[in-house]
Amino acid sequence: MCGIVGAIAQRNIVPILVEGLKRLEYRGYDSAGVAVLAGDEIRRVRRVGRVAEMESAAAEDGLQGQLGIGHTRWATHGGVTEYNAHPHISFGKIAVVHNGIIENHEQQRQRLKDLGYAFESQTDTEVIAHLVHHYYQSGSSLFDAVKQATRELTGAYAIGVIALDRPDELVCARMGCPLLVGLGEGENFIASDVSAILSATRRVIFLEEGDIGHLTRDGVKLIDKNDQPIERPVHLSDVSLASLELGPYSHFMQKEIHEQPKALSDTIEAVQDYGFNPELFGDAAAGILPQLEGVKILACGTSYYAGMTAKYWIESIAGLPCDVEIASEYRYRDAFANPKHLIVTISQSGETLDTMEALKYAKELGHQYALSICNVRESAIPRASDLVFYTRAGAEIGVASTKAFTTQLVGLFALAVTLGKTRGRVSAEAEAQYLDELRHLPGSVQHALNLEPQIKAWSERFAAKDDALFLGRGLHYPIALEGALKLKEISYIHAEAYPAGELKHGPLALVDENMPVVVIAPNDALLEKVKSNMQEVRARGGELFVFADADSHFSESDGVHVIRTPRHVGVLSPIVHTIPVQMLAYHVALSRGTDVDKPRNLAKSVTVE
Numbered sequence: 242m243c244g245i246v247g248a249i250a251q252r253n254i255v256p257i258l259v260e261g262l263k264r265l266e267y268r269g270y271d272s273a274g275v276a277v278l279a280g281d282e283i284r285r286v287r288r289v290g291r292v293a294e295m296e297s298a299a300a301e302d303g304l305q306g307q308l309g310i311g312h313t314r315w316a317t318h319g320g321v322t323e324y325n326a327h328p329h330i331s332f333g334k335i336a337v338v339h340n341g342i343i344e345n346h347e348q349q350r351q352r353l354k355d356l357g358y359a360f361e362s363q364t365d366t367e368v369i370a371h372l373v374h375h376y377y378q379s380g381s382s383l384f385d386a387v388k389q390a391t392r393e394l395t396g397a398y399a400i401g402v403i404a405l406d407r408p409d410e411l412v413c414a415r416m417g418c419p420l421l422v423g424l425g426e427g428e429n430f431i432a433s434d435v436s437a438i439l440s441a442t443r444r445v446i447f448l449e450e451g452d453i454g455h456l457t458r459d460g461v462k463l464i465d466k467n468d469q470p471i472e473r474p475v476h477l478s479d480v481s482l483a484s485l486e487l488g489p490y491s492h493f494m495q496k497e498i499h500e501q502p503k504a505l506s507d508t509i510e511a512v513q514d515y516g517f518n519p520e521l522f523g524d525a526a527a528g529i530l531p532q533l534e535g536v537k538i539l540a541c542g543t544s545y546y547a548g549m550t551a552k553y554w555i556e557s558i559a560g561l562p563c564d565v566e567i568a569s570e571y572r573y574r575d576a577f578a579n580p581k582h583l584i585v586t587i588s589q590s591g592e593t594l595d596t597m598e599a600l601k602y603a604k605e606l607g608h609q610y611a612l613s614i615c616n617v618r619e620s621a622i623p624r625a626s627d628l629v630f631y632t633r634a635g636a637e638i639g640v641a642s643t644k645a646f647t648t649q650l651v652g653l654f655a656l657a658v659t660l661g662k663t664r665g666r667v668s669a670e671a672e673a674q675y676l677d678e679l680r681h682l683p684g685s686v687q688h689a690l691n692l693e694p695q696i697k698a699w700s701e702r703f704a705a706k707d708d709a710l711f712l713g714r715g716l717h718y719p720i721a722l723e724g725a726l727k728l729k730e731i732s733y734i735h736a737e738a739y740p741a742g743e744l745k746h747g748p749l750a751l752v753d754e755n756m757p758v759v760v761i762a763p764n765d766a767l768l769e770k771v772k773s774n775m776q777e778v779r780a781r782g783g784e785l786f787v788f789a790d791a792d793s794h795f796s797e798s799d800g801v802h803v804i805r806t807p808r809h810v811g812v813l814s815p816i817v818h819t820i821p822v823q824m825l826a827y828h829v830a831l832s833r834g835t836d837v838d839k840p841r842n843l844a845k846s847v848t849v850e
């Protein structure tokens with residue numbers, strides 16, 4: 242994880258670095274630092290904690306310069322200390338910021354120690370600083386020193402490098418972690434993502450694996466992984482600055498929960514434009530989808546739960562076998578591969594390392610085709626896939642995923658219907674009805690958002706609890722899992738989810754008056770079964786908090802609290818029922834005073850194992 246930013250300009254770049262790091266904090270937020278060339282020294286300010294703390298320290302220090310690099314960290318190698326915070330500096334001459342993990346850092350560390358280098362941190366990054374220094378002081382240019390050093394590294398990196406006696410050069414390199422170059426007028430930038438430099442420029446070049454960049458104030462030169470000079474296309478970013486601001490909201494998570502009607506209708510618009518036709522997933526889809534014999538979904542975290550929901554749709558609507566696997570597990574097992582099973586990766590960021598590696602592994606095992614459901618254009622996972630569906634959720638900044646999840650579900654639903662149609666299982670009438678249900682979805686989600694005052698009232702009861710249990714059945718079981726994940730991520734209450742029918746095989750033993758039990762119980766085919774499961778909880782003194790819809794016909798009674806969405810929305814019901822569990826987690830976290838957008842120990846983009 243971690244975020245990096247760098248700038249070379251004719252003005253003081255410290256405010257640009259600091260603002261950039263604030264925008265990149267979603268990538269890691271346990272410590273931050275900047276290094277700038279200031280006269281005859283590289284000056285560095287680092288602090289444990291948030292970027293704001295480092296910003297104050299930099300202001301106190303009067304830090305200024307026209308060339309510099311910055312970093313916000315999510316610790317992997319070495320604890321959260323100032324010594325381990327980036328930038329890392331070698332002999333006062335070379336400063337490096339790094340996102341990623343250097344796998345051969347131990348061998349390199351030993352080699353560099355033998356060459357006389359002393360290490361002041363436990364990080365893998367310090368190895369890069371010394372290695373670049375080693376080549377630089379042997380006579381290589383800064384660019385060549387970075388080239389020689391990176392060609393000896395294995396693992397993943399996006400790095401920015403400056404040198405004491407090179408006031409006109411910023412060098413960067415990328416392998417396995419995102420990095421882009423921003424083009425300004427008489428100034429240029431590097432960043433992990435475009436949000437970091439948006440106030441300075443919208444013109445960006447996405448680096449490819451193995452690229453190395455040489456930036457001056459007036460130009461940018463790139464070489465590719467074969468050391469050949471290369472020109473990469475310049476993109477004009479359409480990310481708006483407003484989408485990165487909080488506006489009237491207190492937290493990004495709150496903002497993003499409330500943006501869901503818009504995010505959903507934007508995503509549904511794509512479906513409407515193409516209909517449930519293969520072209521929705523790219524030009525090659527018409528040749529690929531009819532050949533398929535099954536689907537294998539790979540994802541992590543919340544995206545994995547989107548995949549679990551999709552399994553129900555794909556098997557019932559498309560009539561194709563579908564299995565769903567946690568990417569980090571799949572990549573290390575001898576999995577059976579049917580080449581005609583489509584790999585579907587789901588990733589908000591498009592850069593989750595485990596998902597990316599699982600995709601590569603699936604291809605090695607012989608899967609012929611891969612489809613990516615992703616929210617970030619030009620990110621690594623869709624670029625490594627044959628087909629893609631981009632969700633139109635807009636920038637998601639809160640670490641706990643919300644609008645990305647519900648829009649992923651729209652993409653997956655569209656996939657299920659499209660596959661069903663390709664296989665002759667979806668009649669024109671059914672297709673029209675699915676489209677109609679999608680059109681009504683943003684309105685139903687808005688109705689669910691209107692339940693916020695009631696959910697807020699419930700949250701007080703949860704705030705003092707240590708544990709919570711979430712139950713659901715069928716299509717709503719993954720939503721119970723997502724509700725439990727949200728609650729544990731941001732409120733730190735231990736929460737687990739079970740398919741309600743499984744209650745009697747273990748978790749019922751945990752139920753007593755101290756264990757709130759959240760039940761997702763819309764009026765679907767399993768409702769009566771869920772009601773029986775709820776009786777089992779009540780009989781043991783458990784307190785029930787039920788999310789139902791108007792058609793479920795629940796009434797409040799002693800120990801049974803009910804919140805109803807206005808109506809049952811059929812097959813898209815899991816999307817609507819996600820909203821209340823998101824809001825519950827949000828309000829419980831608020832009551833407990835946690836850092837909602839940046840929960841402890843977590844990060845949004847997990848680019849390490």
Ligand code: G6P
Binds near residue numbers: 542543591844847
């Ligand atoms: C992290 C985030 C989660 C996210 C997961 C997968 O754990 O905190 O919110 O669901 O990564 O991320 P992806 O970008 O691949 O969807």
